Amino acid sequence: MVADDIYFCRHGQTEYNAQDRLQGRREVPLNALGRSQARRNGVYLRRRLGERAETFTFIASPMDRAQETMRIIRTELRLDPEDYRTDDRLVEVGYGDWEGSTIPEVAARDPDAVAAREADKWNYRCPGTNSESYAELLLRIEPLLASLTPQTIIVSHGGVGRAVLCGVGGISETDAAMTIVPQDRILTFDRTGPHWV
Template sequence: MPTHHQTRICFVRHGETDWNVQKRMQGHTDIPLNAHGVMQAERLAKALLRTGHRFDCIYSSDLERAFHTAKTIAQPHSMEITAHPDLRERHVGKLQGLLLADAPQLEPELWQRHLVRDLDFDLGGGESIVQFHDRMKRMLDHLLMKHTGEQILAVSHGGALDMIYRIVTQQALDAERVAVVPNTSLNWIAHDGNTWSIERWGDTSHLTDSVLDNIEI
C-alpha cells in the first residue's frame, strides 16, 4: 500500500474491440468490447482479486469499451465508478473510423501531418497533440489533488496512456512513440509528493497466467 504521502495510479487500457482487431482508428467513436475483450477484462478482474490489490476509487473513461472494463473490475468490490470524459482517447478528427491501411490513401495530407506529429494540427476537427496533452495533464493533476495518498484505478485508452507515459517521463511530444500499451495491461505510476514516476508499465502477465485457471486437473 502507498505510504501516507505517496499516491499511486494503476492505469488500465480497455479490453479488445473489433475495431482494435481491424486496426481501425476509434478515437471518440463508442465501440463495445468484443467477446475476447470481455474475457480479458474478466481475467484482469480475477488477477487483481488474486493479488489482493485494493483501490480507494475507480475512474473510467465514459466510452463503453473502457466503462465495461471498469465495471468488470469494480463488481467484486461493489465499488462505484466515476466516469470522466478527460480519460477518453484522443479525438482523431477525420481519421476516426478509418483503417490504418486505408488512411494514407483516403487522407494523404492529413495522414502525413499525423505521422510527423504536427503538434498543433487537429486532424480535421479533432484534438491537436498539444490539446490532448493538456487534457491528460489536467486529469492527472485532478486525480493527484483529489486523492493524495490513495491508490487509484483508472481505465483509459492506448493513445491516452501513451500521453500519460510521455508526461511522467517528460518525453517530447513530437518524439516517436516508445510506450507499448496492450489491451487490459496494467500501467502503474506513483507520485512521491514531488514528482511522478513509472513503477511498472505494460504488464500483461495476468493474461497468460490465468489461462491455467481454465484447466481442470
Template structure:
C-alpha cells in the same frame, strides 16, 4: 507528503481494435475478446488493494471498469469525461492506408484533437484524481492514446504503445511528481521507453 498510486488500464479489445481502425471518441463497445481481457486483468490487479475505480464514460472503458471492479468486489466510483479518448476527427474509423495518410499532420490528424491538447486534458484529469484520492490507490480505465500521451507527459518520456487491459502502474507524489513502475504489465526498464 503522501504518495497516490494509479493503475492506468486501457480498455479491452473492440472490433475496431481487431480491425486496426482508429476509434478515438467514437463509442465502440467491447467485443468478447475484450470482455475476457477485462476479466483476466483481475488476477494481476488483485495483487494490490484498490480504494477506488474510475473510468472514461465511453462504453468500452466503462464496461471494462465494471468487469474489473466486479471481479475485485468493488464498484466504479465515477465516470470522468476528461478521460475520454483523443478525438481523431475525420480519421476515426479509418484503417492505415492512403485515405488515413492524407489526413496526417505533424501533430496527429487534420480536424483532430492535437497530441498536446489530449496530453494536457488527460494529465489534468489524473492530477485532479491524485488530489481527490490523495494517498490512496486508484484504478483508472481509459484509452490507449490518452494514457500514452498523458503518462508520457507526466514522466517526460515518449511511450510507444499501451496494450489492452495491461497494468500500467504509476505513483504520484505532490512534490516529486510522477514515477512509472510498470508499463504494459512489465517492470519498467530502459527498453520500455524511448
C-alpha cells in the same frame, strides 16, 4: 499526480481495435477478447491488492467500452460493479474525419496528411470536427492527473495512456506518440518510472 498505488488500465479490445481502425470518440463495444482482457486485469488487481481494493478510488472514461471494462474489473475485485465515477476528461483523443478508418485507408485518400502525421504524430490534429492532437489531450487531462490521490484505478483509452506516459512517466513526446498501449496489461508508476504489469 502521486504515483504510489496508481493503476492505469486501457479498455479491452473492440472489433475496431482488432481491425486496426481509428476509434476515437466512436462508441464501439468490447469483443470477447476484450472482455477476457478486462477480466485478466481485474484478477491481477485482486491478487495484488486483495481487500485493500475496496479502499481505492475508481475513475473511468464515460465511453461505453471503458465503462464495461471497469465493471468487469470491479466484478473480479468482488466489488459492486457500478460503484465508480466517470470523468469526461478521460475520453479518447478525437480523430475527426479519420475515425472508423485504418491508416492505410486514410493514406489511399490523403497520403500527404498521413505523411504529416507521421512527421509529428504528437502535435498532429486530424482533419474534421471533434479532433485533437496528443499535445492537446495532455493539456486536457493534466488537471485530473494533478488531482489524483494514492490508491486510484483508472480505466481509459490508448491515446490517454500515451498522454499519461508523457505527462507522468517522463517519456518523450515522440516516444509516447509511438507507444503501443496494451489492453491486457496495467500501467503503474514508481520512483524508477512507468511499468507494465
